[in-house]
Amino acid sequence: MAGDSHDPVRQGLAQTLPRLWRYALVLSGNRDTAEDLVQATCVRALERSDQFAAGTRLDRWLLAILHSIWLNEVRARKVRRGQGLVDADAVLVFDGLAHTETNIWAGEVLRAVQALPEAQRETVFLVYVEGMSYREAAGLLAVPVGTVMSRLAAARAKLADLGSASAVAGAAAEGKR
Amino acid sequence: MANPHDDGQPSDEVLVAYRDGELGAEESARLEARLAGDATLTARLDTLGPAPARFAEAFEPLLAAAPDERLNAKLAAALGEHATAPAWTRRPSLRVVAAAVVVFAVGAAAGYLAPVAVRPRPPQEAATQPNWREAVAGYQSLITSDSMAVISDDPATIGKELTAIGGKLSLDLSPAKLTLPDLDLKRVELFDYLQRPLAQIAYLSSDGPIAFCIIANGRPDEASAFEQRDGFNIVYWNKGGRGYLVIGHAPRVRLETLAGELAERVS
Numbered sequence: 001m002a003g004d005s006h007d008p009v010r011q012g013l014a015q016t017l018p019r020l021w022r023y024a025l026v027l028s029g030n031r032d033t034a035e036d037l038v039q040a041t042c043v044r045a046l047e048r049s050d051q052f053a054a055g056t057r058l059d060r061w062l063l064a065i066l067h068s069i070w071l072n073e074v075r076a077r078k079v080r081r082g083q084g085l086v087d088a089d090a091v092l093v094f095d096g097l098a099h100t101e102t103n104i105w106a107g108e109v110l111r112a113v114q115a116l117p118e119a120q121r122e123t124v125f126l127v128y129v130e131g132m133s134y135r136e137a138a139g140l141l142a143v144p145v146g147t148v149m150s151r152l153a154a155a156r157a158k159l160a161d162l163g164s165a166s167a168v169a170g171a172a173a174e175g176k177r
Numbered sequence: 178m179a180n181p182h183d184d185g186q187p188s189d190e191v192l193v194a195y196r197d198g199e200l201g202a203e204e205s206a207r208l209e210a211r212l213a214g215d216a217t218l219t220a221r222l223d224t225l226g227p228a229p230a231r232f233a234e235a236f237e238p239l240l241a242a243a244p245d246e247r248l249n250a251k252l253a254a255a256l257g258e259h260a261t262a263p264a265w266t267r268r269p270s271l272r273v274v275a276a277a278v279v280v281f282a283v284g285a286a287a288g289y290l291a292p293v294a295v296r297p298r299p300p301q302e303a304a305t306q307p308n309w310r311e312a313v314a315g316y317q318s319l320i321t322s323d324s325m326a327v328i329s330d331d332p333a334t335i336g337k338e339l340t341a342i343g344g345k346l347s348l349d350l351s352p353a354k355l356t357l358p359d360l361d362l363k364r365v366e367l368f369d370y371l372q373r374p375l376a377q378i379a380y381l382s383s384d385g386p387i388a389f390c391i392i393a394n395g396r397p398d399e400a401s402a403f404e405q406r407d408g409f410n411i412v413y414w415n416k417g418g419r420g421y422l423v424i425g426h427a428p429r430v431r432l433e434t435l436a437g438e439l440a441e442r443v444s
Contacts, residue, residue: 010256035248153192
């Protein structure tokens with residue numbers, strides 16, 4: 001299907017899978033749900049590939065689709081079934097990932113972010129990990145920019161004891177934390 | 178936005194935005210001027226927690242931890258599923274339906290139902306039929322029990338609308354036919370889907386919103402089938418040149434029972 005509009009989507013999907021999975025993991029706190037979310041995103045993205053405007057950011061488009069599926073389908077189903085959204089194992093999800101000396105701090109960041117309330121956690125992830133601007137994140141989350149700002153400020157207040165940039169840089173250099 | 182500083186100090190949001198490079202040039206310059214002479218303010222900047230780069234770093238190992246093989250397999254499965262649909266099939270998005278809803282709502286508010294053109298479709302275009310269910314599922318995901326609670330379900334209005342909508346579909350639709358035990362008939366609407374009239378009869382149930390939809394699609398009779406789309410359960414069939422479906426989050430068994438009843442009452 002040369003020249004078919006879904007080719008950039010198809011190629012882009014393959015390259016973006018790990019980032020989609022990571023976002024799905026942060027949203028759901030559950031590895032199985034994360035994989036299901038990624039698959040659902042692939043299906044939806046292919047179905048809607050004619051809506052993707054070539055030349056625009058495919059990764060943003062895919063993350064937005066994933067977010068929409070999470071919010072409208074997966075999350076809604078969990079609430080309806082009375083399965084609280086806070087997965088008891090969520091924090092443990094990251095335990096295998098940051099065990100070396102130099103990565104202990106990274107593990108603390110992961111745990112601290114995962115412990116944030118959902119709205120703050122999502123916003124922190126999109127802006128600080130995925131590098132979205134406030135406006136891009138606001139667009140994806142369908143909230144005003146002001147809401148992005150207050151969520152980030154509130155999250156930072158909770159994460160304040162992770163130390164400032166300079167303190168961390170110093171500690172990392174000494175390999176101590 | 179909370180600003181605990183009544184002394185004219187910038188809020189936390191402003192400081193965070195400044196640190197993140199999201200403050201405009203003018204505001205940044207103003208803030209920097211203040212920072213120069215204000216030790217407290219500078220100290221506050223330092224308590225804002227890790228720099229964005231530190232977050233990105235901490236989350237980097239997760240990319241390597243992704244289950245690549247399984248994810249690629251899931252992508253392959255999605256591609257396989259997608260490939261079975263004809264390449265030329267246009268899949269209208271929710272926007273098409275939504276635009277039609279707006280048009281219809283305006284028409285209804287003006288006191289008349291906008292006429293819907295019904296054109297016979299040539300047989301080869303019938304392959305687009307599965308998409309009407311996708312469009313319905315997309316619209317249905319906008320509806321919750323809360324959003325339905327605010328609708329006024331005046332029986333007289335519903336009765337009038339049903340008569341008019343029935344006319345468009347050449348069907349005898351009346352509240353009596355569509356009233357079922359343990360379901361609240363809340364609203365009826367007429368959409369235009371690719372120039373075919375699509376009626377949606379919206380109920381509220383103990384399992385949340387359930388919709389019964391009818392579209393004049395001119396397709397041959399088909400026995401009832403079940404599918405899931407966008408997280409919904411759907412029971413659908415074709416009879417007398419019209420497509421029918423019952424959609425909701427209710428268990429499959431309940432929807433199948435409902436579908437059976439409605440199929441008998443409406444024909």
